[in-house]
Amino acid sequence: MIDSQSISSKAVLINELIRTRRSVFTQQFDPGKPIPDEIIWQILNNANWAPTHKRTEPWRFAVFSGEGRKILAEQQAAIYQEFAGPKFKQGKYEQMKQVPLLCSHIITIGMKRHADIPEMEEIAATAAAVQNMHLTAHAYGLGAYWSTGGITFIEEAKALFNLAPEDKLMGFFYLGYIKVPGTDGQRDPIEEKVHWIK
Template structure:
């Protein structure tokens, strides 16, 4: 699949099943992440890959972070990581830098997530980028071994789409892009 086709046809796939990417394919996905734009080459990204029984532990961590939930909400938290055979948690490890503010480090990590999503799509897999309250909870950060200054940018759920029920909507670029200064002001 060429790059333009991948960019134009990628979609979020909320229903994922086995197979997940193989070790060889996962390395290709990782390498795509490492090509994300990165001001001053800080490489602020860290990634945690979770599969198998690790998904159950992640669900338990989510539930621990939200103890006042109803039984139904707790069940949803426990089962959330089971919606895909693999999850990659993208973390921005923010460092002080005179030229690279935290927002750029978070943006670089977000670009790495997008690169992984596109690479997975190009390899025939599907993904969905999720967060939710638990992703921003200090209990979850601590349970994942992260520092207080680390920011979870996203959880990229990976696998094989069970259905293609989310068509990519056509969008008019004129609604989002404009020339500046406007030609009449030149």
Template sequence: MKPSETPEFTPEFPGQGERLAAHHKNPETLSLLARRRSTAAICLRDPGPTAEELDCLLQIAARVPDHGKMAPWRFVLFQGEDRAYFGEVLAKIWASENESDEARLELETQRFLRAPLVIGVISRVLEKHNIPEWEQILSAGAACQNLLIAAQAMGYGSQWLTEWYAYHPQVKDTLGLRSGERVAGFIYIGSTDEEPVERVRPSPEIGIWRG
């Protein structure tokens, strides 16, 4: 069933100060997590999330462990024609530093057109703070993972990518990244007919500490 054919469902978010259950026994959630699999961005297409679904995705993304209640992340949305414009920026930056043929420049131009929605998750670290920088960074990573899980639960495919442009200083300037900010990931989200094949996964490495 395609997302557009699925009855719209909006979860109920709690109000500030509301008492919440300490656990949520839900076999469907466990099944989703056990079978979660990324879908290659090239396999994503329209339609993407509706405005209401996007708002829900971002609210869920923000519901992550956050030591110190710092919200050490923010989101940059790429939709519509802005995806093509950003692709042109990437192509110009790439061409200014590399010998490129038309095929490579076309690839760079099309990067953000691979999905109807791309969410840039920006990690923003407050340095010299009593909350360790590493914990702030991990919180941004958790926001990325929440987006993947929520998108799949809504019926969309998704993929978390960085690629070269996540680390390039000119791209960072274009995105308006400030001191202490860097790209945690670009989350590509869209409809898909693909059925990803399960990959080899390592057994969890387990150590038992004994005092």
């Protein structure tokens, strides 16, 4: 049993942040309330401290705010229209033009490939950076959502975010102030997912 008196305030805080973090979707944001850029920089700085094998630091971000959200909306809708082929849906196209405008900031998540490092390690490092972003946003009382929808898996979209063909576009991180709170999260007990050998 853990002695509650011996737990540091940092441990209590990180436990609380991890357990109460939730994805907050764009329709729950307050669309007229921008997040100060200083907070966005703090989110990005914390992402930069994620674990990274051989310190390749593979994460690459592009930040869209203000009028930049409209630029992203138009560009991603145009890419989707041009390259979706038979999977094209008009409703999805219209949604791509509207969703960025509901956010304060949108951060694209890219992974810069290093040939001498296994790809899985670079993907894991970038995902760890996004977890740091999620926890930081939550600590500031912000809503955040990592989406791998839209144009994430359209190869031609990479160039829009200064990614080379061998790199990966890993999605979009949507940020905003929370107008409509979400529900409590649920997880199955960890004991069902652990095989412990002593």
